[in-house]
Amino acid sequence: MFDAIIIGAGVIGAAVAYELSRYGGKFLVLEKGEDLCAGTTKANSGIAHGGYDALPGTMKAKMNMAGIRMMAEMSRVLDFPYHKIGTLVLCHDESQISDLEELLERGKANGVPGLKILNHDEVLEMEPNLADTVVAALYCSEAGVVNPFLMNIAYGEQAAVNGVDFHFNEKVLSLERSGEGPDSWLVRTSEKIYETRAVINCAGVHSDEVSHMASSKPYSIRPRRGEYMLLDKEAGNMVHHVIFNLPSKAGKGILITPTTENNLLVGPTSEFIDDKDNVETTREGLDKVYYQSGTMVESIPYYQVITSFTGLRAHEEQGDFVLEETEEGFFNCLGIESPGLTSAPAIGVYMANLVKDKLGLDDNPDFIGQRTDMPHFYMMNQEERHKLIxxxxxxxxxxxxxEEVTEGEIVEAIHRPLGARTLDGxxxxxxxxxxxxxxxxxxxxxxKILCRELGLEASDIxxxxxxxxxxxxxxxxxxxxxxxxESQGExxxxx
Amino acid sequence: MAEQRKLTCISCPIGCQLTVDLDDDGNILNIEGNSCPRGPIYAKNEVTNPKRVVTSTVRVNNSLVHPVVSVRTVDAVPKDKIYEVMDLIRQLHVDLPVKIGDVLIANIADTGTDLIATRSYE
Amino acid sequence: MKNYDLVIIGGGPAGLAAAVKAYDLGMQNILLAERDDCLGGILNQCIHNGFGLHHFKTELTGPEYAGRYIEMLEERHIDYMLKTMVMDLAPDKTLTLMNSEYGLFSLKPKAVILAMGCRERPRGALNMPGDRPSGIFTAGTAQRLLNIDGFMPGREVVILGSGDIGLIMARRMTLEGAKVKLVAEINSFSAGLKRNIVQCLDDFNIPLYFNTTISRVVGKDRVEGVYLSKADEYFRVIPDTEVFVSCDTVLLSVGLIPENELSRKAHVKMAHQTRGPIVDNTYMTGVPGIFACGNVLHVHDLVDNVSEEAEEAAKNAVAFIEKGAWKAVLKIRQEADCKVQEGAGVSYTLPQVLNFEALEDLTRINFRVKKLYEGASIKVHFDDQEISSRKMRVMAPGAMQAVYLKKEDLDEHRPQTITVSIEEGEED
Structure with a gap:
């Protein structure tokens, strides 16, 4: 009997697992993918949003604000990259300055500090590569970029260190009430059946399906596809803040930002699709990224694109995060789209509290909050490198x-808690x-290194x-x- | 003149376009387009008995570091014998050390040429 | 750490030839730094024949060609370090190197020869739409997996791009028992050598489709197939020309990019045409004492040319060291004695500038044509004056061309600009 089973090991599932591991209990994370960060989190803009965008009073606004306040501290505690570089929302038309002011007011209502409207010259001084058409911009200093992979992995790893079990390549097929009582559940997976006192649904784009296994509430997730292009590090200094255009009816539009590793990221498009596993890139989507980005920065060196990719956002039809105990002992984290990554630290705390109170869990005396990340050679100075060698x-x-990655780092990545088993890992x-x-x-x-360290054949990798x-x-x-x-029929x- | 054949000479990277005139019995009447003496030799071979050097690898016994070693036929072999040569190469396993030039199969597939190693491994 | 007069970065064909030549010219204090665990560079995986006809007067495979140079290096007891990465190169030629044995360490030689080679353009650079499954390799990666590591990358193969490595891999995969279904080339001509089309594709009945590209990749986990479409002259996909071809492997042979990250750290000026350093006729870059040769400078089609170029660079590096400083320090572009530039039909020239103080009897100007020319002429202009015209039967982008300029002509005219261009021939 588990105290709680978390479905999904994306950033939300991992954050909930970490926060839950503060309390005594037997916890399990079930993930249908092969690793932490194998779904929505892996193809994400990596933005820590300031909080001016969400409508006051919504769960999105609440979690965004709580999350961004926690971000710097959690990046220190869990040792993942967060660069507070600030965001700029651009306005290209005098007549739209009122919209910019509205955004400023919304931010103030949400309690966002460090907001300021800048004029043309001030913006261009901060970002000389921006299009000259910019008339004003909303600057938010309390925002930036995080590395979504490392944030997700940090939360998951430390949850594992604190005793949370993780099963990968294990898909949840059904949820049923167990005979043991009204607040206990049987979780049937592709591998076996588990019994648990609580279930926490953090299944991303599939969270509506998981919810329907336990509840009749008509939640519905429509995946929104977003396509991105990632450019070489040489292009990383095109801009020094996260750059958006003023949101229009069509949504937030695309952004241009340096990543925590100083690549340049451009995207995402926004398109509702039906297939929750469709992470194809398309000619039309990539063209859209190309053209839309030109309104913000004209001289993006697109010959330096190194890859393009697609992410899915779990949009719930009502438009807000669903964070609740939907049925007795069944908790939903549903509809977690932007600003989900920013909110993840707060959602972890919020959900862990709900579950702790429900189950009456005590503190875990062995909880270790602090984590030290694996060494990253590229972040080190000469002296640190020499010592490590x-x-x-x-x-x-x-x-x-x-990327100047050494064999030592790769071996470490394989052998850490919940270590890498695949090339993408x-x-x-x-x-x-x-x-x-x-x-x-x-x-x-x-x-070869994976074969050697894991005792596998090359064809198993x-x-x-x-x-x-x-x-x-x-x-x-x-x-x-x-x-x-030609093959038959071709x-x-x-x- | 019975037939005219157009060939690309593969003797060197220039890739001269050769024109070969043949009579009814397949005898060569004329060769044009070459820029060096290797052209006519290649053309003559190509219309009578086309040949290619075969390069591949053979498996090495008990070596994790060097699972295969590269090989080639010393001279070109008839084109229609390429797959026969490859079958023999597929079956061969060698022990280390191997040195460049070591004969691994003499007179491979009765072609009159040997299969040799093209790399040295300790 | 012992200090060295000359450090050569990269132990592939360019670095090897440069080291041997510099030694033979009396420079004994040389270090060759190689990041891999053996010398020879890309030649080790190029197990096919066709190397050395020009340089060694016999046809060798890649490993044999490298083997000859490695033997020469060993005979001369030239110092080399394997598994050693040059992490930094400063404009004053201070190198930061790293390996397991010494950790991080510095050297400050009198001259440096850049010989780092090139890398392949990956899928990401093509913005190829579709899924992102496993089974998409650059041709060179597949070549290494097959020829060095002994792994079969896949069974049913589509090759995009008709560069030489792609063509060579079509034959290799076929001989090892895979089914190579076709080669698609977005251009109307092949970037590869003509003879490779004959002996790697035609010999095995592998079709080559021009003006064709992959418009979509299909496969959630491993590649399951690709959609191929015709493309127009601007490389745009033409709608409704789509054909599905099943395969488990896609090999990309769509271009090589000189690896100049280190050169940039040393503030070496780059040419956008070659994506390599701008050099003069001594193969010196814009930074005094830093020379470049081989594929880091511009992508070659023949290793014989690489060796020859490396020997030239080595010769000049030795002269630079012996004279303490070059007589006339290279003045890149603006102030150079003479610019060499590409005219109509030419994609680049190399060198890009001339240093009149360092002229040989003959100065070789390498160049590539932009498209296939038959019966066209190579024109050389000194400023506005035509100096030479030579009619060529065939010139293809895949084969590097050269013109030679006589010292006496250059001395007589002292041109400020030399232009190499192509003039299409008239029909006979």
Whole structure:
């Protein structure tokens, strides 16, 4: 019997797990993906929003404000990158300055400190690469960028250190009341059946389906697809703040920002789709990113794009976060779209409190709040690097030349709590393959290191999900097929 | 003249476009388009008995560091023997050390040429 | 740490040839720094034949070509370090290196030769829409997996781009028992050598479709197939030309990019045409004492040319060290003695500037044409005056061309600008 089972190991599930691990109890996280940060969180803008955007009185506003207030402290405690670089909302039309002022008032109502409207010259002085059409901008100093992977992983890792169990590649199929009492649940997964006193639904775009397993409330998630382009670090200093245009009826529009690693991120588009697993990029979407960004910064060096990707946002039809005990012992974190990442620390606390009070949990005397992240070579100075190599020679071998990632970091990423098992898992933790060559040089080395450290065959190594194998197996051991033929039913005639 | 064939010479990277005139019996009447003496030799081979050097790898016994070692045929082998040569290469396993030039299969597939290692491993 | 007069960064074909040449010219205090665990660079995975016809007068495979140079290096007892990464290069030529043995350490040689080679353009740079499954490799990565690590990357293959590595891999994968279904090329011509199309595609009946690109990748986990579409001259996908081709592997051979992160740290000026350093006829960059050669300078199609270029760079680096300083320090672009520039039909020239103080009897100007030319002429202008015209049977973008300028002509004219251009021939 578990005290609580959390469904989903994205940033919300991981934050809830960490905050819950302050209390004594038996907790389990079930994740259908292969790793922490395998769904919505992995394809995210990484913005810590100031809080001027959400409508006063909503859960979004409440959690955003509480979350941004916690962000600097949590980034220190859990040791993940948060850069408080500030945001700028641009206005290109005198007639829309009133909209900018409205945004300012909304921010004040939400309690956002450090808000200021700047004129053309002030904005251009801060950001010389902005389009000259800018007439004014709303500046928010209490906002910035976080690394969503490392934030998610930090929360998950430390929850695991505090005794929370994590099962990956395990999908929840159904929830039923157990015979034990009205507030206990049977959770049936693709692997087995668990009994628990509480269930916390943090299933992202799938949270409505999970909710329907336990409740008749008609929550409905419509995934919103957002496409992004990521540029080389050489382009990272095009802007020094998170840049938005004034929100229009069509939504917040795209943003331009340096990431915590100083790449330049441009996106996302916003498009409702039906398929919750559709993370395709499209020609139209990427074109839209290209054209829309031009209204903010004209000279984005798009020849330096290193990758493009798509994320899904879990939009609930009512438009607000749902954070509640929906049924006895069944808790929903549902509809967590932007500003979900900013809100995650607060949602973790809020939900853990609800569950603690419900179950009457005591404090966990062994709780360790403070975490030290794995070493990141690229963040270190010469002296720190030299010391690390003296301690462990594996830190003297560069595996990824673009991001300067050493073998030592990769081995550490594999062997930490909830360590990396896949190429993407390594990439999100320590960044090989995240640079300009996108794994061209280091992929073969990473396959070998994973094989060696985990005792696996090369054909077992995955990019991410089961089925995403990298190589077929040893050369010359497989049957032969012959080149130059069309497969059955395929015609190349049009080419 | 019975036939005219257009070939791209592969003797060197220039890739000269060769024109070969043949009579009814397949005898070469004329070769044009080459910029060096290797052109006519290539053209003659290509219309009578086309040949290619085969390069591949062979598996190495008990080595995690060097699971395969690269090999080639010393001279070109007839094109229609390429897959026969590859079958023999697929079956071969070698022990280290191997040195560049070591003969791994002599007179491979009766082609009159040897299969040699093209890299040295301790 | 012992100090060195000359440090060569990169132990591939360019670095090896530069080290041997510098040694033979009397420079014994050389260090060759290589980040991989063996010398030879990309040649080790290029196990096909076709190397060395020009340089060694015999046809070798990549590892054999590298092997000859490694042997020469060993015979001369030239110092080299493996698994050693150059982390930083300052404009005053101070190098920060790193390896497991010494940790981080510094060197300050009198001259540096950049020979870091190039990398492949990845999928991300193409903005190729669709899913992001496993099974999409650059051709060189697949080549390494297959030829060095002994892994079969996949069974059913579509190749995008007809660069030489892609063509070579079409044959390699076929010989190892994979089915290579087709090669798609967005241009109307191949960037690869003609002979590779013959012996790697035609020999195995692998079709090559021009003006064709991948418009969408399909596969949630591993690649399941791709949609191919025709593309117009601006590389835009033409609607309603889509064809689905199933495959489990996509290889990309869509261009190489010189790896100049270090060069930029040293404030070496770059040419946007080559994405490599701007150099003069001595292969010196805009930073005195820093030379460049091989694929870090511009992407070559023949290793023989790399070796030759590296020897030139080494010769000049030795002269630079021996004279203490170059007589006339390179004045890049604005103040240079003479600019060499690309004219009509030419995508780049190299070197980009001339230093008249350092002229040889013949100065080689390398260049590439923008498209396939038949019966066109190479024109060389000194300022506005045509100096030479040579009719060529065929010129393709995949094959580097060269013109040679005589010292006496240059001395006589002292041009400020030299232009290399192509003039299309008239029909016979």
């Amino acid at each position: 003296e301690k462990d020679k594996a830190y003297g071998r560069i595996v990824c030349r673009c 390594i990439k999100r933790r320590v960044r090989p393959m995240a640079g300009r060559c996108q794994g061209g040089f280091c992929t073969p080395l990473l396959i 995955l990019k991410n999900r089961p089925g995403s194998y990298l190589v077929e197996g040893p050369v010359k051991a497989l049957p032969i097929v012959r080149s130059g033929q 015609s190349h005639e049009k080419l």
